[in-house]
Amino acid sequence: MGVDGRTVSMSERQQYLRLLPAVDEVLRSDVVQPWLEHLPRRLVLRVIRESLDEMRRDILDSSRSQEWTEESCRKELAWRLQRKLEEASRYRLRPVINATGILLHTGLGRAPLASSVAQWVARIAAGYCSLEIDLQTGERGRRTSLVRELLCELTGAESATVVNNNAAATLITLATLAAGKEVIVSRGELIEIGGSFRLPEIMETSGARLREVGTTNKTRLSDYVRAIGPDTGALLKVHTSNYRIVGFTESVSLEQLVALGRQHDLPVIDDIGSGALVDLAPFGLADEPVASRSVRAGADLVLFSGDKLLGGPQAGIIVGRKRWIDKIERHPLARAFRVDKLTLAALEATLRLYLDEEKVFREVPTLRMISQPDEVVRDRAERLRQLLEGVAGLKRVEIARDVAYVGGGSVPAHGLATWVVRIEARDVEEDELARRLRLGDPSVVARVQDGCVLLDARTINEDELPLLTQAVAQALVVDTG
Ligand SMILES: *Cc1c(COP(=O)(O)O)cnc(C)c1O
Numbered sequence: 001m002g003v004d005g006r007t008v009s010m011s012e013r014q015q016y017l018r019l020l021p022a023v024d025e026v027l028r029s030d031v032v033q034p035w036l037e038h039l040p041r042r043l044v045l046r047v048i049r050e051s052l053d054e055m056r057r058d059i060l061d062s063s064r065s066q067e068w069t070e071e072s073c074r075k076e077l078a079w080r081l082q083r084k085l086e087e088a089s090r091y092r093l094r095p096v097i098n099a100t101g102i103l104l105h106t107g108l109g110r111a112p113l114a115s116s117v118a119q120w121v122a123r124i125a126a127g128y129c130s131l132e133i134d135l136q137t138g139e140r141g142r143r144t145s146l147v148r149e150l151l152c153e154l155t156g157a158e159s160a161t162v163v164n165n166n167a168a169a170t171l172i173t174l175a176t177l178a179a180g181k182e183v184i185v186s187r188g189e190l191i192e193i194g195g196s197f198r199l200p201e202i203m204e205t206s207g208a209r210l211r212e213v214g215t216t217n218k219t220r221l222s223d224y225v226r227a228i229g230p231d232t233g234a235l236l237k238v239h240t241s242n243y244r245i246v247g248f249t250e251s252v253s254l255e256q257l258v259a260l261g262r263q264h265d266l267p268v269i270d271d272i273g274s275g276a277l278v279d280l281a282p283f284g285l286a287d288e289p290v291a292s293r294s295v296r297a298g299a300d301l302v303l304f305s306g307d308k309l310l311g312g313p314q315a316g317i318i319v320g321r322k323r324w325i326d327k328i329e330r331h332p333l334a335r336a337f338r339v340d341k342l343t344l345a346a347l348e349a350t351l352r353l354y355l356d357e358e359k360v361f362r363e364v365p366t367l368r369m370i371s372q373p374d375e376v377v378r379d380r381a382e383r384l385r386q387l388l389e390g391v392a393g394l395k396r397v398e399i400a401r402d403v404a405y406v407g408g409g410s411v412p413a414h415g416l417a418t419w420v421v422r423i424e425a426r427d428v429e430e431d432e433l434a435r436r437l438r439l440g441d442p443s444v445v446a447r448v449q450d451g452c453v454l455l456d457a458r459t460i461n462e463d464e465l466p467l468l469t470q471a472v473a474q475a476l477v478v479d480t481g
Pocket of ligand 1: 242
């Protein structure tokens with residue numbers, strides 16, 4: 001119905017379309033002109049066309065009954081243009097304040113880099129670098145040798161290499177060691193990580209054949225023994241990163257598997273997933289395998305991610321016996337999976353921090369967040385609460401105990417005690433407030449629970465507090481559409 005309760009007919013709608021200005025006219029308008037100074041003209045033109053299309057659709061939409069005047073049409077168009085031009089002027093990939101309490105949030109890019117590391121990456125990115133040249137001799141070198149020594153030092157392995165991510169590390173390892181052969185894996189370890197990493201599919205793609213043994217909850221050494229035959233290429237152990245089998249269970253230790261592998265001259269591969277380089281048991285993460293322990297236990301190859309608990313860039317790290325690493329580096333997939341200079345810059349700089357165990361817990365954000373004492377998190381939550389008290393439009397601001405998670409396919413069973421600030425707005429529903437926070441500048445991603453928006457102090461940085469407060473204030477007054 002129209003404003004006076006009248007239905008707007010289709011022919012009237014067609015008439016309203018004539019109220020819309022032409023593209024050229026919009027381009028010359030006061031709303032658009034200032035944007036042409038900092039936005040490319042073609043981007044502005046696209047926004048104008050999109051806005052006009054949207055207006056046309058709305059005018060013709062028979063489920064809305066609205067009468068339009070030249071005035072209302074222009075006002076509506078100006079509002080849409082403004083909003084879309086603002087959005088178009090921003091990068092699509094932008095910094096986000098992570099208030100979710102999930103430390104390694106895949107949607108938010110997993111591990112943030114240490115700031116000294118990020119600075120180094122920026123430096124390397126901006127110019128040429130010694131990526132594949134030995135500066136001593138001037139001869140061509142191999143890029144993975146830039147981090148080999150550090151990885152060996154930190155894990156005790158004989159050799160090491162790096163590919164794009166742990167999925168690639170698994171694929172190239174299986175393809176190199178066991179293409180055309182069988183790889184024995186416990187049925188309790190056939191993982192899926194994040195929807196696209198499914199061990200059976202990776203195995204198939206590598207050309208190796210999956211030989212499942214045992215049952216979901218129980219696998220014994222005798223199950224492996226029975227499965228070994230002339231076709232066996234390797235034994236694989238996979239860390240059940242994102243689930244736990246509890247109750248009536250039995251599994252074979254890496255040590256037992258290594259002894260069996262030795263007996264039959266078969267390589268043992270250990271996919272440890274998140275790849276802690278230091279023991280995180282003191283912080284409640286007792287189940288996380290540490291790379292050096294797997295090496296010490298005798299695994300021939302140990303695989304892990306660079307951007308989970310290690311707290312570095314996305315990468316797949318392979319450490320272990322030199323003869324296998326050399327073979328992996330000669331495989332054609334090594335070229336397809338090779339890492340770029342930015343990854344290597346970030347990885348080398350992050351690994352160097354690990355040479356000083358105090359420094360690493362201070363500087364690598366993932367480790368800092370995991371190890372941060374309860375009272376430090378509480379103090380930060382309290383400071384945020386105080387800042388938010390001064391924001392108009394909030395009905396409730398309080399701090400509460402909650403649970404944060406490591407996430408990123410790591411450590412599902414262990415929450416980290418944390419403190420959150422719960423906020424409730426007077427006039428904005430919680431989901432709408434969360435949406436406005438996401439679209440704000442800076443963007444803030446928060447949790448929504450029991451009618452409140454929750455801001456978790458464990459994943460919020462100290463220096464983000466003023467910006468976060470501003471973002472909340474903005475979200476309460478601005479409808480970003
Ligand atoms: C996360 C994970 C992977 C996949 O690693 P990406 O670096 O995300 O490719 C593989 N295996 C295990 C056990 C994992 O936890």
